[in-house]
Amino acid sequence: GAWLDSHELPDSEGRMQRAVLTADDMARYSAQIELPVWGRYRDWDIAKCGAWTQGPVLLQSLALLDGLDLNGLDPHGADFIHLVTEAMKLAFADREIYVADPAFTDVPLQALLAKDYTSARRALIGTRASLDLTPGTLTGFEAQRRAMLAALDRLSSTDGAVYEPTMSHLARKRGDTVHLDVIDAEGNMVAATPSGGWLQSSPAIPSLGFCLNTRAQMFWLEDGLPGSLAPGKRPRTTLSPTFAMQNGQPRMVFGTPGGDQQDQWQLIFFLYHAEFGMGLQQALDAPLFHSTHFPASFYPRSRSPGQIMVEDTFGAQVIADLRARGHDVQIAPHMSIGRLTAAAQGADGILRAGASPRLMQAYAVGR
Known part of the structure; x- marks a missing residue:
């Protein structure tokens, strides 16, 4: 243009x-300094980056689950996997319609996290797996909802979804998004997911000393949508670090590489730790799953309705139960899903950290 x-x-x-x-x-x-978006789950307050990231979907998922009794469930059972997956489907459906750079688009975050709206959305979670993309309807955003659903219908295929950034491998060395969790001696906490210049696809430019960001692949090239390409606009990124407070005290930072899976894996890890009392490393080692039901953030934004990827560690009976509920279960090998790290300061003042052993170089270091 x-x-x-x-x-x-x-x-x-x-x-x-x-x-x-x-x-x-x-x-x-x-660079800009922005206030985080806050959500609450039980006695925890969770901070996420704003609506130019997918961070609000974790807060929406937690709000949906906060009204359900998870504590009596088996965290490795079919009931838990089903409820978490269905909550994520609703949150990610809203992401597609409403989440974009708030400097260019009116993002109704307050409405998306409101109790009445959350209660109405929670009522949609049934005993069967949903196969539909079901975003909520907010007053004043009806036309935007219709436009986005029409755009997705024109573009989205229903298989072969790519849920992580697309890059050409111009170098033999492979890589991934980087995530860092740091707590210093004074208790200051930082969670950071710095990613965008893929060395394999965009080598460093000698006259600049860095590589160009490749996140523009997440823009829509169709005009008139919340995520449409525009000068000075930020794409709705999947990068999504997390900071958590418990009973008003800074307690934990965590995150992961993984594109659209970032907030899915983080949600499950957080529930393992906060709801079921697992230690950091135990929660990081526990079996993981994620949904590929919603449109991918990356072109061609395809989706696989009803599909979930489940590590075989959950066992044959759990997998059979999920399939009986209508989930299209794809089985992943043991310890092959998720790349999380976390650091925490307990109420006892002791610093703890953990790193997933799955498919990457990840370390927990103290000094």
Whole structure:
């Protein structure tokens, strides 16, 4: 469009090529400090990054589950997996309609986390697996809801979903998103998920000293949608670190690589720890699952309705029970789902940390 035409730059042979960044764009950029979005679960307060990330889906999922009695369930049983999966489906459906850069789009976060809205959404969780994408309807956002559902219907296929960033492997070395959880001697806590310049797809540019961000692949190229590409706009990223307080005290930071799975794996880890009392490493080692029911954040935004990926560690009976409820269960090998890390300071003042042994280099270090 006109914006791209104004960003034409000469290549090494003098030919004009379209670009998405100019030197002026770089000069005018400055990092922003923003307030987090807060949610509550039992005696925990959870902070997530704002609505230009998918962070609010974890808060919505927790709000939905907070009205259910999970404590009496087997955390490795079919009832638990079913309820958590159905809650996530509802939260991620709302993500598709309402979550985008709030500097450009009115994001109704307060309404999405309101008790009445959450109660109405919770009532949709039944005994059978939902096969539909069911976003809520909010007053004043009806046209946006229709436009987004129509866009998804035009673009989304129903198989082959890619739930992590697409990158070409120009180098032999493979990599992943980085996540860090740090607690210092004074008790300051940081959770950070710095990711965007994939060395395999966007090698470092010698004259700049860094690689260009590749998260623009998450924009919509169709005009008029909350996530449509625009100058100065941030794509709705999947990057989603978490900070948690218990009884008003800073208690824990955690997160993971994993694209659309980040807030799914974090939700399950948090419930293992906060609801069922597992220690950090025990919760990180416990079996994991995730849904591929909702549209992926990455082009071509395909989805697999009703599908969940479940580690075989849950056992044949649990898997059979889930299938009987209508879930399309795909079985993953033992210890192959999730790449979480966490650090915490207990009420006793002791610092603890854990790292998942699954499929990556992850470490817990103290000094």
